[in-house]
Amino acid sequence: MEHPILFISLILELLGLPVPHTPIGHTFLEKLCAPYMTYTWMVMAFLIIVPKLTLGKMEMIPGSGQNFWEVTIGGLMGACTDTLGEKGAKMLFPMLATFFFYIVVSNLIGVIPGFLSPTSSLNITLAMTLIVWVTHHFLGFKYHGLKYYKHFMGPSKVLAPFMFIIELISNFARLISLSMRLFGNIFAKEVLLTVLFMLAGAYFAPLPILALGVLVSVIQGVVFVMLAMIYCAGAMEEAH
Known part of the structure; x- marks a missing residue:
């Protein structure tokens, strides 16, 4: 099966690099040039260059x-402070803000015909979820030490053994729910847009779905970051 016609494929061909014929490819170089990897680098470059161009020199009258x-950074910081407290917000804001901007920009570039959202790959969404999952457990042990186990025991000593099993299953399920929610929504958007462009043409027919895709792209970024904040806040607070 031939690889999809993607904007990044043309760049790879011009550079003489392999264009993978599967989502991952076979050789190590093909894996590095897989669409979700190369579009990730493009998003990273965008997030480095655009702020420098749009901010310039900080002005008293912006x-x-x-x-x-x-407005964007202030709103994110306010949400982090409300959920995590001032100390937790200062500690986790760089990671959470990075996730938010990366996810939103990654989602939005998939709306452009010929482009692909890196977040439509489970490899990307699962990697981000693993970072959140490891971080919130690290914070739990940092703030509570070995007493962090109380978060998994429930309020009743009689039900504690059963609650421990349920809480463990629930906690590991976060790896699936957080990664699959983002992946599933963005992948579905990509498939739907592809089908519409093939069946209805590249002009007015897909416009409603494009508008919905923009809305979904932003909402999914907000949902991912809000859930990450809630997980971290729950790990840092005292068990009751």
């Missing part, structure tokens, strides 16, 4: 670019 970043 321009439109500085206004946008101040």
